[in-house]
Amino acid sequence: MKKSIICLIVVFVVYACKNEKTTESKSNTEASTTEIVNESQEIEPLVEIKPITNDILETAIIYEANIRQYSPEGTFKAFTKDIPELKQLGVKVIWLMPVFPISETKRKATGGEFANLIKDEAERAKMLGSYYAVTDFAKINPEFGTINDFRALVNEAHKNGIYVILDWVPNHTGWDHIWLKNNPDYYTQNDQGEIVHPEETDWTDVADLNYDNKEMRKEMIADMSYWITEEGVDGFRCDVAGSVPTDFWKEAIPQLRAKKDIFMLAEAWEPELLKADLFDMAYGWDGHHLLNDMAKEEKSLIDWDKYATKVVADYEKDDILMNFVTNHDENSWNGTIQERMGDASELMTVFSYMIPGMPLIYSGQEYNLNHRLKFFEKDSIPKTKGSMWDVLKKLGTLKSTNAALNGGKESASYLIFETNNKHVLKYTRSKNGEKITFIGNFSSKPQAFKMTTTGTFLDYMANKEILFNNETVTLEPWAYKILTDL
Template structure:
């Protein structure tokens, strides 16, 4: 049986945010040309928003916005209209997938081939390429709209108390990027002098950057700084952050924070990226894969106990991980939540909220997205509110209002209890006198266990009182209860 274990998962560094534009260095002149229109000059100032602090991030929920696929229009404007809806789900941070122009050279198509090799012009024109093949880090992808549309999105998010971070691709660029023409030494070359794509990958639509080049590092930091000082964004989600040398982040992040405190999310699991005030949050990759395996009954609660124990030894008490059941890669390449988790989908989604860390919602998840979104061409998510909207809304309210789900520097405790059934998990989160008890059946068969608690509780999802008196309880397959002390 499992041993009781207690640990605190702590998350975020406190950071402040101001939305006044400042003068940037002349190195940004080329990027700043997007502000030269009279429309931009007449634009109203960004809405004020209080600085992000730990009190906010204790309750954090992050939303990954796939602008291309979010709406039939695939535009900033269409997404901006729904930001108040995301607030209903308790979202505190919007992570925008890359918003930059996409390289046309070596643009990829569905199936992995280059779009240029497709003879059928109609089909070729449908292939829009990967967001992660960036041709210019200081401009907006016209597919999504204009810089004014982008600013309106930031403004609307801030008005709703939501922060916005950009997906930053520091490891590579697309083959159209100006650096390839004017600064080819910014890139990795083979022994014949040819620029190469990232080693060990099939990312042939991008060119690998050379981090031995100090001037390239300066240029990268300058481009990141532009979005902070000129456009008022609140941080970055850094693509394949572990493939970029850690000493670059040690150089870059303090410089970025000298301009404005920013929230930094690493697409990586390495604990060293969370040390010394570098990244605020990393990916719970191992936890994600374990949830998939548990849903398929290939792993058990014993494996979860081992994982939870390992987290304590691998990470420091003020580290935070992002918990997720899907994201853009998982959906497009490994399958929908339903494909991977089946009847366990709701339980695993709720579980991602109940454990320490910050839960992620991916575009369409709130609308029961049931198909794999195309990655290199236009697609769209459903927009009908069904069962998952109701679940995520209730979980968002709970995360935002009950301190027993806090996950910041004052994180709520997490205590696992043994039960007399190896398929049933029971644990509590508690803080400042508030307590939540979570019981769940992690199997595809009904399970009975001894509920040793006594007293009256609120069955949160059913919104009704329930009384226990040291009795046997049966949970349906993949069934669960969130019990709030009364």
């Protein structure tokens, strides 16, 4: 992760060393620096945290924080006070959705139209736009608070042994970004010399960046470096990382790692992005889609076996995949966990912890969120602890304490035992003498199977002993058991 506080002179040097900016760009930087000076006495210096290591990644759970929707206030302060609660769930990495100012020009509204086309002023004011239409990579969205509020969040996370990564948007910017005015050659242009949005998308609220431009690359790396060296962040989740040339990551990531031990997550599946110390983790997209299909009984355990075999073939042993049943895109655009997975929701959530990789919790998942959060305007998650809080807390404890669930670069081994029922999976992981067996009924009907394992185990979720003696066992629809040694 990043080095701690660096004095304001270094802040000035970082910005001065960026490729020559216009007077307007420099004045923006100075204003940003002045804000830090004026508030410097309101918060203690950035809190150090030990460098992130693979041992930490082995047991890590990542939490995606949607600051706008996390609380009725939608602020850093409201989220910060709950960080100790997240620690109870085993969270070791907080991924903050973009915290930067959002462009006014071509700002999107609910329904996909541009906000400026809404005639009713009160309705128009509700449209806050997409976090991914960034207008300045070096400032904080005032909707969430101040730079000192952001620092307080990072400090509280670090005090609780949790790392903070920023959602970085390298593929495009909003239409108000200063680069559009002063450096139009930083952007992709059509034959008429017009700057365009990313092709083959409906992302009309953003302008596509041109990675053939070397100066833009330098500025992008400088902006990323600022958050590492000056604001204490511990890495980045990089939006649509596969749409950015891999040679940029080969240029940028070594420079960033030279400044601090960081954690890098790619919103991508491409195995090449995990090679040569580039990204630490990629998205398990195929696994996610398969879980959705299995919950609908459109795919089966046979398909899962094929997927697991493909993962072994496509990725290197020390590659990490992020396993998830929801995230901001899935929730807002494709449906809640309950909508997509129905009665299989808990089983699929638990299974995402049992397989190699790092499980993700998305804001509200821990509170049984069951509505699609609005994307372009204010909304809020429930804040009442229910059944899912207890499930995730138990899973977090097991993930943190049992080496058989290690999912980092030295992941625990796994073995799939066939049962005499094609709907029942028996799955065992082990490492350093510790072992966990997961048994699940991946169907909407009760299923009986021959339990060939004998002995007494701890039924972990029920916290009671259970004896198996080579008998036939019946599992209710979508039921599961996690068995550990006593």
